Amino acid sequence: MPRTMPAIRKKRAEKGLIIEDIPIPEIEPDEVLIQVEAASICGTDLHIWSWDEWSQHRIKPPLTIGHEFAGTIVEVGAKVEHARVGDFVSAESHVTCGMCRQCRIGQRHLCPNTRILGVDREGAFASYLAIPEQVVWTNDRAKLSPEVASVQEPFGNAVFATLSNDLAGQSVAVLGCGPIGCFSVGIAKASGASVVFATDVNEFRLDLARKMGADAAFNPIELPGKDVVRALVEANGNLGIDIILEMSGAPASITAAFQAVRNGGTVVLFGIPSKKVELDVAENMIFKNLTVLAVNGRKIFDTWYKTQWLLSSGAVDVRPLITKTVRFEEINSAMELLAGGRACKVVLKPDQPAPLPVREDSLDRDPDITGRVTHP
Numbered sequence: 001m002p003r004t005m006p007a008i009r010k011k012r013a014e015k016g017l018i019i020e021d022i023p024i025p026e027i028e029p030d031e032v033l034i035q036v037e038a039a040s041i042c043g044t045d046l047h048i049w050s051w052d053e054w055s056q057h058r059i060k061p062p063l064t065i066g067h068e069f070a071g072t073i074v075e076v077g078a079k080v081e082h083a084r085v086g087d088f089v090s091a092e093s094h095v096t097c098g099m100c101r102q103c104r105i106g107q108r109h110l111c112p113n114t115r116i117l118g119v120d121r122e123g124a125f126a127s128y129l130a131i132p133e134q135v136v137w138t139n140d141r142a143k144l145s146p147e148v149a150s151v152q153e154p155f156g157n158a159v160f161a162t163l164s165n166d167l168a169g170q171s172v173a174v175l176g177c178g179p180i181g182c183f184s185v186g187i188a189k190a191s192g193a194s195v196v197f198a199t200d201v202n203e204f205r206l207d208l209a210r211k212m213g214a215d216a217a218f219n220p221i222e223l224p225g226k227d228v229v230r231a232l233v234e235a236n237g238n239l240g241i242d243i244i245l246e247m248s249g250a251p252a253s254i255t256a257a258f259q260a261v262r263n264g265g266t267v268v269l270f271g272i273p274s275k276k277v278e279l280d281v282a283e284n285m286i287f288k289n290l291t292v293l294a295v296n297g298r299k300i301f302d303t304w305y306k307t308q309w310l311l312s313s314g315a316v317d318v319r320p321l322i323t324k325t326v327r328f329e330e331i332n333s334a335m336e337l338l339a340g341g342r343a344c345k346v347v348l349k350p351d352q353p354a355p356l357p358v359r360e361d362s363l364d365r366d367p368d369i370t371g372r373v374t375h376p
């Protein structure tokens with residue numbers, strides 16, 4: 001009996017994605033097989049869909065893409081020690097080496113040998129996905145829906161960037177309200193910021209930032225003289241902002257961050273500029289005695305514990321940010337929607353596949369004894 005499944009693939013080195021029936025992955029001894037229930041589309045997937053310069057250098061087709069997901073473990077390998085069949089899980093998308101200096105001193109998110117799901121190895125936009133146990137994160141099904149559980153991975157980026165500072169009683173401005181910026185607005189509110197401002201050039205995104213709790217949201221294009229620095233400072237009682245989270249990567253926004261921050265304040269840089277950015281280091285950094293933090297990724301797994309608490313306690317409700325849930329067949333139109341800035345998170349739901357066929361080679365193994373071979 002064939003063991004195949006539909007998967008969303010970058011088949012050729014060109015724009016677009018196709019759905020293809022491919023073999024269900026065979027797991028290695030240290031891996032688990034997961035039946036995917038929800039998978040959300042990331043900016044990275046959008047880059048791969050559009051086949052931009054970054055993807056042309058990084059992606060080797062054919063490849064199943066996707067790295068943000070939630071699902072149920074249906075098989076575990078012989079060397080898997082903790083994960084169990086039936087566990088409702090998500091995963092850290094960065095599979096790291098465990099042996100480099102960063103890995104060994106608690107900075108696994110900076111491992112130079114990282115292999116990312118759906119980028120460097122087969123991804124989650126499929127009915128099934130095989131991943132090493134080391135990246136499995138167990139969810140509480142009673143507290144998180146598959147859709148919300150699937151956005152924990154990008155939410156974790158926002159958690160790491162936003163909670164890099166004690167926000168209690170501080171004025172905070174989030175520049176750039178894509179998914180990570182909108183998550184950050186919610187996290188800043190939940191963390192006791194005295195006031196949270198948001199900026200973006202897209203009204204749809206500003207609306208979402210307001211829904212996530214922003215006290216005021218500004219569109220630089222609409223402001224007199226496009227002066228977003230003045231708008232922020234005035235809204236903050238003519239005081240510079242305590243902590244600025246730069247989430248857009250737009251050069252104008254990065255410049256504004258360093259101007260709108262108060263003397264002695266903090267700028268957190270998370271948005272990735274597509275080219276070099278010029279900064280007035282003397283005026284806007286040294287004389288202001290600033291703290292500047294450049295943040296990348298998520299702390300593995302420290303950030304995941306904070307993420308789990310923020311989402312399962314209800315401290316942050318991300319549901320307003322899930323614009324749409326779509327089937328695999330709608331992948332290309334979902335990408336168009338995201339590229340047009342008319343969606344925040346879009347979640348893919350695979351059609352529920354038929355029960356996994358029993359493998360020939362598993363028939364002589366007794367699931368009751370090993371506890372490691374089961375089929376739904």
Ligand SMILES: [Zn+2]
Pocket residue numbers: 042043044067068153154
């Ligand atoms: Zn992502």
Ligand SMILES: [Zn+2]
Pocket residue numbers: 096097098099100101102103111112113114
């Ligand atoms: Zn490493």
